[in-house]
Amino acid sequence: MDNSQKKKIETPTPKSKFEDSPVFNYINNLSPIEAVRSIPTVQTFNSLSFTSPPPVFTSPHASFHRESRFFRCHNSVERSKALESLDRSVSTQEEVVVASGEVDLNKEATLEDQEEDETSRDRVDSPGTGDIVTQVLLDPSGVAPQGEDNASSSEDVSVGLRKILDAQKENDTPGCRRLMADAAELLVFRSPNDSEAFGCLVDKISSSERRFCAGVKLTKRHDITKDVQANDNQPLAVVPNQSVSNLHRGSMRRRCLDFEVLGKRKKDIADDDQQAVGDNKAESSSKCVVPGIGLHLNAIAMASRGIKINTIHEDSATVEIQKSFLGSTTPVQSQDIMRETLDQAENEPGKGLAVEEETPKPLVFEELNQDSLQKKKRKVEEPGEGDSCKRCNCKKSKCLKLYCECFAAGVYCIEPCSCVDCFNRPIHEDTVLATRKQIESRNPLAFAPKVIRNSDSIMETTDDASKTPASARHKRGCNCKKSNCLKKYCECFQSGVGCSINCRCEGCKNAFGKKDAYLLAIMESKQEEDLSKVQQNPNLSKEVEQNPSSDQPSTPLPPYRHTVVHQPFLSKNRLPPTQFFLGAGSSSFRKPDGDLTQARNEKKPLETVAEDKTEIMPEILSNTPITTIKAISPNSKRVSPPHIGSSESGPIIGKRTNGRKLILRSIPAFPSLNPNQ
DNA sequence: GAGTTTGAAACT
DNA sequence: CAGTTTCAAACTC
Incomplete structure (x- = not known):
């Protein structure tokens, strides 16, 4: 059905049957494109507005922008989700601002009142096209979802499309293309929130993209960066999307892009750790992320106390693999989830967000990144809370031994560290790598995660922390003699896992699980x-x-x-x-x-x-x-x-x-x- | 913040 | 491999 509708929309409508009808004449007088609107549009909107017909618009513009829309919409949802996690002080202020703004807008979307529409309209940057776009986009969203008369909503859509087309004639070029695309995208929205969110994104995207571009700017040697930067001076409404869209197709691509950017940023900053003295907060935050590039499961252990990470990484290489893996798989997931989330968000915004919020948890790389980021931030700001950020205080080891938590975690030391004569810096990369190899030669698993977590522990992500210990064990176990495995001296306890067969502890009273009980079980x-x-x-x-x-x-x-x-x-x-x-x-x-x-x-x-x-x-x-x-x-x-x-x-x-x-x-x-x- | 305790890491 | 030393985090005051 979608395909047929698509064809009807895109290809010159077969007028044979309708050419004689008065309606057709009327339509034909309005606009050449109105033919599209005549019949298919009504149905199309009704159907398309609640389903997502991917290849509807095969034309470059439509297709291109549709992707952009997905990109945006997804981005919106993702940012809403991200906001949840970012509330824990993960991301840069800029991101938080963007995300929060979108969340608010999404909330507004649920209200579905005209006032909101107008408000959103006011936010549109370009008055000429933006107003129309917003109006068109928002009107249907406010009507159709309420389950009211489809015809009326369809009419609204038709009118809106007409307006778009008229505006297109007048304004031409980029704006028109954008309108066209937006109109096309409009048909893809499946829920009021979708369209509303997009309507909001019309103006939000600018800031969002700015943020995106800004973030990318931090990176080097990245193709995307080049593209984005190259387009940075161009109208945000078109260029950024284009740049992204040219590189990636679909919303998830953006998500991948985000990951990549993040990773790259970390990597690059790691390389420049010494010189890149934080100019701004975002950069410093990024610096904190840097080490995460090599972060391994030590973080998981830490995370079990705060944020749960469910996958085991052997080393940075694994992380890299995970990252790329993410890039290919996240989209699939995110698309479904986004859809689901959006659907849920209609009636249960909170729930929808929650779903989306939990989704990224399994995203290990992201989690690791955030974890690392959080570590740094929390160590600096709230040492007591997450405590997931490595910050060593080495005096004699030069941070080149496993004594050093940073080194052991496979991350570079950063500014918050109080280490002395630290060699665990990017500038000493060779030394670090050599030392690391040496240690690994001695113990190949020296840098392996200390806590073995089950692959299925994803399911526990949303559960309370009490379940974590049951599904994870310390790799080598502890050797506690006096702490009774009740203090952080105990690595098991510190990792939030119960003692196991591997432990040689004495008088184990590990709150997460005694060794004896484990053995007995x-x-x-x-x-x-x-x-x-x-x-x-x-x-x-x-x-x-x-x-x-x-x-x-x-x-x-x-x-x-x-x-x-x-x-x-x-x-x-x-x-x-x-x-x-x-x-x-x-x-x-x-x-x-x-x-x-x-x-x-x-x-x-x-x-x-x-x-x-x-x-x-x-x-x-x-x-x-x-x-x-x-x-x-x-x-x-x-x-x-x-x-x-x-x-x-x-x-x-x-x-x-x-x-x-x-x-x-x-x-x-x-x-x-x-x-x- | 200094000093102590603790247990992992490193060494012999 | 066991014992010892070194080390830095965790803890206490």
């Missing part, structure tokens, strides 16, 4: 696993019975490890290795007492898988006895649901198997929903 899982195994294959009963380790729940560490080593049950029969190592693949395990890497690798999977399942099951398997899980695990530590299910009865075995299958299917599904995962 896993052992029970193992027991259940063995049980179910026996039930599945009676021949194994003897083996299990002869294996003391498998039924010694109270047995401390060594037996558990033994049982863990037997986890091939799990890995061999159920979960593919890739699943296992999604979250733990990079982890380095504490040196085992006797079992080496292989055993570790088998053990770790167990942990991860168990956690994965537990995290996912509630969402995937609606009928999963999650309560049982919690009941089984003391300390609220969650245990693998399948195990539990299997332990309850024989017949459940099949059920459990099914559950596993579901899990296997679901695990990969989540990453797709969250680009950065």
Whole structure:
């Protein structure tokens, strides 16, 4: 349907049937283009206004601007979303201003009154075209969405289009093209908020683009920057969009662009860290971001206390990969989300925003960037709150050892640092890299994230922090002797995760999860696993019975490890290795007492898988006895649901198997929903 | 802010 | 690999 309508709109309308009609004559007198309006427009608007027909306008202008609109609209939503997160002092003031302005405008959009329309109209920069555009754009948005007479709204649209076209004749050139595009874009709006937002964006875009351009200006060696800068002097209403649009198609491209810009900015500033003494606030903020380019999962650990980051990055390279990955995937997600958000925003603006707000959480790169940014800001401004920003105070290590938090986090030291004789600066990049390599040669995972988080923990992003510990563990575990894992001396506690099998702590009282409880839970899982195994294959009963380790729940560490080593049950029969190592693949395990890497690798999977399942099951398997899980695990530590299910009865075995299958299917599904995962 | 405590990192 | 030293963050006063 859309296609046909599109054709009707774009191509000269087949007039054969209508040429004789009085209506057609009337229309024909009004404007050559009115033919479009005659029939298709009415339908088109009604339909198009609530759906998003992508390739409607194939003409360069229309298409081009439609993208721009998407770009803008998306940008608007994204900024609204960003505002939520930016309220936590993430972004530059400029961004905040822009975002807040758009949020307000979006709110206004929901009001749907003429006053707002006029107000928005007043905001339009160019009186001539802008007024008309705004009027045209806003009128339909205010009528159609209210569910009133479609015909009337269509009429409004038609009139509006007519006005646009008239104005087009008069004004010509850029403005006209813009009007044309805007009119085309108008047809794409799906909700009052859409159109309204866009109407607001007509004027907002200027500032937004300015911000964008300004941000890009900070970067160097970037094609986009060049383009944008090259066009910077041109009318913002056309040029920036064009520049962006030429480079990217669609709204998400802009989003990617933002990411890229951010990343580039960070990179570039990192390069110039020494010389680029912050001239302004934005730049200083960016400086804070700089280190993030190499930020790894240390930040995640930190983030678990404040902002949750759900993906594990090995190193900066991974981040880069993630970044590019984001660039390709975010759009898909963002488009759907934007659509959904906009729809929701109609009736539940807050909800819609919330959805959008949570969406970026999985965007690891963004999160990392913001995290790094927040770190710096918070350390300077509110040391107590997020505390996610690295700022070292090294005196003797020259910030070239893992003692240095910045260095350990894979970031350069920045101004807020109080380090002495710091070599962890971009100007000493060679030294830093060499040292880093040296350390990595000693311990390849030295810069790996200290906290292993499950790939599916996305789902926890919106949950309370109490769930985080269950899904993440410290890679090597702690070695606390006196702090009882109740203070930040404990890396597990500091990371907001519970102690695990890897910990050698004494008197663990980790508030996020005691080691003992963890062990107990896993052992029970193992027991259940063995049980179910026996039930599945009676021949194994003897083996299990002869294996003391498998039924010694109270047995401390060594037996558990033994049982863990037997986890091939799990890995061999159920979960593919890739699943296992999604979250733990990079982890380095504490040196085992006797079992080496292989055993570790088998053990770790167990942990991860168990956690994965537990995290996912509630969402995937609606009928999963999650309560049982919690009941089984003391300390609220969650245990693998399948195990539990299997332990309850024989017949459940099949059920459990099914559950596993579901899990296997679901695990990969989540990453797709969250680009950065 | 200085001093102490703590545990990771580095070293032997 | 275990023990020791170094180091810097966390903590206390």
